[in-house]
Every structure is written in structure tokens, then in C-alpha cells.
Amino acid sequence: MRTLRLLAALGALTAAGCASAPAERAAAPPVPSPESAALAARAQATDLFYRGKALALAGEGDCARAAFREALETTRVAARPGDASDLAFASDLWASIAVYRPVVDAPARLAEPERPEAEDPHDSLVGAAPVASPEEFDRAKKEVDAAPPGATFDIPVVVNEQVLRAVAFYQFRTPLAFASALRRSGRYLDLMRGILREEGLPEDLVYVAMVESAFKYQAHSRAAAHGFWQFIGGTGRRYGLHRTRAFDERSDPVKSTKAAAAYFRDLYEMFGDWNLAMAAYDAGEGKILKALQRTGARDYWSLAQGGGLRRETRDYVPFVLATALIAKEPARFGFDVVPDPPLAWDVVTITKPVDLARVADAVGATLPDLQLLNSELLTRSTPHGVRSYDLRVPRGTSDLVASRLPGIPAAPEIAEKRVTVRKGETLRKVAARAGVSVAELCDWNDIPRTAKLQKGTVLVVPSRSKGHPKAAVAATSTVPRGEVRGVPTPEAAITRASEVSPFTAAPPLATPAPSAAALPARVDIPAEGFADARPGTAAPARTIRHTVKKGDTLYALAARYGTTIDAILRENGLRSPRSLRAGQTLTLTLAVLN
Secondary structure, three states: OHHHHHHHHHHHHHHOOOOHHHHHHHOOOOOOOHHHHHHHHHHHHHHHHHHHHHHHHOOOHHHHHHHHHHHHHHHHHHOOOOOHHHHHHHHHHHHHHHHOHHHHHOHHHHOOOOOOOOOOHHHOOOOOOOOOOHHHHHHHHHHHHOOOOOOOOOOOOOOOHHHHHHHHHHHHHOHHHHHHHHHHHHHHHHHHHHHHHHOOOOHHHHHHHHHHHOOOOOOEOOOOOEOOOOEOHHHHHHOOOOEOOOEEHHHOHHHHHHHHHHHHHHHHHHHOOHHHHHHHHHHOHHHHHHHHHHHOOOOHHHHHHOOOOOHHHHHHHHHHHHHHHHHHOHHHHOOOOOOOOOOOEEEEEEOOOOEHHHHHHHHOOOHHHHHHHOOOEOOOEOOOOOOOEEEEEEOOOHHHHHHHHHHOOOOOOOOEEEEEOOOOOOHHHHHHHHOOOHHHHHHHHOOOOOOOOOOOOEEEEEOOOOOOOHHHOOOOOOOOOOOOOOOOOOOHHHHHOOOOOHHHOOOOOOOOOOOOOOOOOOOOOOOOOOOOOOOOOOOOEEEEEEEOOOOOOHHHHHHHHOOOHHHHHHHOOOOOHHHOOOOOEEEEEEEOOO
16 A cells, blocks of 8 residues: 555656645645644645655655645644644654755765676675576475475565576575675674664565675675665665765664664555565665556566566565575575674774774784774774774673773874866776776765766875875765755744745755654654664764864865764854864864764
8 A cells, every 4th residue: 555655646746747735735624723733734744745755766856845845834834833742743844854855956866776787796696687597497496395394584485486596596606606695694694683673674684685795894886885785875874874084884784784774664664565675775766666657566576577677676586585595594505604603792982093903913803803893994993083982892802902902002094185077087087197096986985986077076085195005095985065064943844834945955964863753653764863773863962173284174074073064164153164274173063973
């Protein structure tokens, strides 16, 4: 029913040129009292929010904007002066709509792309079509059919021709890659299953991560999808994952799995079907919604058979189901693999940047051990410019690390430089001029290898100056123009909804999550918190002071501290970026690293 409702909303608004949303409000029957009017308005605004959300994710920006504005107007008209519950609902509605503002403004940039072929075939288990010979197919079928009862699944696992082809593909065409993924899975399966269980989701969704990245935290695609769950930058930010010059939370098994859980909860709310949700995770919500509308299909298998999906997405769900079938009983399918032991760690809060190699020496571990535990870090050192950082150390070594930290010197900050794109330049030309590889240029700025550069775009690259070896270089990402402005206060939703909406200013990169209590029970807004991806939790904040050094820019400070240019200007009374002077002391409010 959820899918039918979304398709009906999509079809009605797009066919009518977005004119049906105001008509629905005008046609609402009169209500006998202000209390009843407010409740009815909340229900209607919630429906309009969901309609706008579906349209935004489908790439229908103009229609989504119309639905969102109508939701705000409906709330404003029925609001009772001075009523706290009306104000709370309007504030949460405002914040919820603001989450989708980047999608509405730039659907082509933030929409999930079709999956390109993996850079490294070992980074993904969906890099090629599942081709198998008749003999391989028959052998896979016999082994699946002979499975003894006992293996249970909490996602809908079916065995059909597509799934059997995928099983045979893993058995006979890519056995080494699959065996490596099975071995690495030992580190993360229990951890990720526990998170999915806590979030109330099927634990077997963990096999999506296995298919996406083969459990390699550094897996990176040509479309700049990264980490265990292969989030692209826009979707990762929408679900609370951040990337700075020092870390990329898409590579953290805990934070990325919480974000994936929030995303899957959102997808299941849209489609009401786990197979369609997995297909949307691969291809993007908009592509699946449009394919369902175009073909009239009502489930994944009929959609796949009806030619409504590209090959990559047609194969995606069978790959996940085949992975689940084999991973539950690998020996029966010929995989004699000893999984790596589960990761186990203690946490030590440090108050200065430290080199992981020095910490490893202090506790008798290796640098790769520390890097594996702290996989979100992009360099050998912990972040600069933060008051504290929670460093993961091998289980049982926290007291030893704490006692030896005073003797470990602070890690030096690594240099970087900025390159401005000239007219007609390609990635290759910019990389050559900057003295880096194309891969480094794309990875540092979180852009796909197929990106076409515009004149004036500022990119960040590692400095090759003496004393800053390539292995220790820090990374950062460029913030697209228009994504660093702040939203007006939520209270303005009541008084100014008719003339001002969240589309007049972009939300900050870490939009606070709305309160779950103010919206109707069925409203499920994706979490945007820095430390916890659960809906209904907001990222805590803290204030620090920074003395401006020669060469500092607002862009660099915003990227370093995880804030926005607009917030720095506003909090420090600066009129423009030109007001920045060396020696100034700035007040910066930023999310707390947990």
C-alpha cells in the first residue's frame, strides 16, 4: 500500500503540473473547532510532506517544492496563536523539509547514480554480470536444493534462476574474491548485525554491505561511493555521515551501519518491500519509483522481468540473496574459510593529535592494527583542531595507552594546497598541474572519476613539500557552492511559511534531526546527528576558539571544524569573508565527535 500511495502521489502531481497540492487543501471540509482544525492540518501537512519527499527523491524538484510549501502553508493557516504544540509541529516539519532541500535543488548531483564497475574487482561483489555455464548452474542448483533445514533468514530469500546464477558466479567465477570477503566478514558481522537488530531492522541486511564493499572499509567506486555501505557524499551527509580533512565516517563500521539502517528504514517506509528497498539502495529511490510507475509492476521480481531496471540493478538483489545463502553455510558451497576474529576495542579519549604509529609502539601493536580499529581516519594521525577525540585501541590496552600518552608528542599538521580550475581543464590536466594523480585528486575532493569540472571550482590537493610524505597526507572534501548557508530558525515556519521556506537558504551540512514526538507516529525522518544515526536524536554541540593564522580562509576553517561559512560569519559578526584577519579570535560552534 505504501508503494501504491507514493506512485499515486507521483503520478498526480507530475501529470497535473504540481497543481493538485493546493487544490487538495482548498477542498478540505470545514472543521468545527480550532483544535480539530489543527489536528486535521497536521495530518494533511504530513501527507504533503511525504508526497514532497517522494517527489524530491524521484528528481521532481519543482513538484516537491510545491508540495513542501503547501505543507508549510497548511500548518500556518491552522496554527493557533501561542500554542506550543502547534509551534513544535511546525518546527519539526520545517527541519524535516530542510533535510531534502539539497535533493530538490540539485537532483542530478545528489541522486544515486547507476552503479559503475568497481575500480578493483575485489572491492565489490557486483562488478560483473552473473554468467555461469550450464554445468556450474546445475551444480549450484543441486547444492541449494540439498540444503538441510535450519538456515533461517529475516529478509525474503527466494531461490530462482537469477539467484542460482549468482550463486554459481560466486562459486566458480569469483571464488577468491568471495572467499576474501567471507574471511573479512568475521571482523564485522556480529557488530553490524547487533546495530541492525537494535534499530529494529532485519539482521540479514548485513549482506548488502558484503556485496557493496566485500567488507573493505577503503572500498571506493568511480562514482565516489565509499566505505562499507558505499554511500556517495550527498546521501551520506543526508544520513549523518561526515567527511573532513581528517576522517571519513563512511569508513567507520559503527557510524556507517547506523546510517545505512536509517536509510533502509526510510526506503522500507517508501516501498513496504525489502526487495524493492534493496533495489532502491542500489539504483536510487527515484529510479525505482519511476520504473514502478512506468511498468505498472508492484514487486521487485515483476519489475526486473519487465525490463524496468538496468542490468546492474536487476542483478543486485539476486547477488544479495546469493551472498546470504552461501554465507550462512559456506562449507557446503566449497568455501573452506576461517573468518577473521571480531574486532574488539577499548576507547581512550585524547586531547591532542597523535600519530597512530607512536600509539601502536606504546602498546606493542602494529600500525595496521590501529588503522583497522580507527578506519574512519584518513591519515596516520588523529584529527587536528578538535578538543578531544575518542581513539579506539586494542581491547585491554586502554590503561597502558592512557599512562603513556603524556610521553607521545603531538602529531604535526600536514600541509595542503588549493587549485582553481581553469577554463577547459579536465581532471587529468588539473592533476598534472597540481602534481598528483587523478585518483588522489578525486579521492581528496570526493568526486567521481567521470566528473566534468567547471571554471573557478576550487579543489584541495596534498602538498608535496619536504617533510610531508605522501603516506601521511591528510584529506578533505570540497563543499559545493550553496551548501554552506544556514537555514532560518524553525520558529519562522509559523509566521513566515507563506512567503519564506527552507528553499530560500540551504541547510547546514549537519541538519538537526526533528523530534519524533511532534510529528504523527508514522512520520519517520532520517537521522542527521553527528554521533548517532537514530531518528529523533540531535547532534550535541560545543564551542571552541580559534586564532586566525596567515593563510586561513573561511572555507578551510569550515571544513576543518565541521561547521559552515555562514555560521562563522554570523557568530563572529563578520560582514564578509574579506573581514577575516590574521590574529583574530573566532568563536566556532561545532558538533561533538563521539
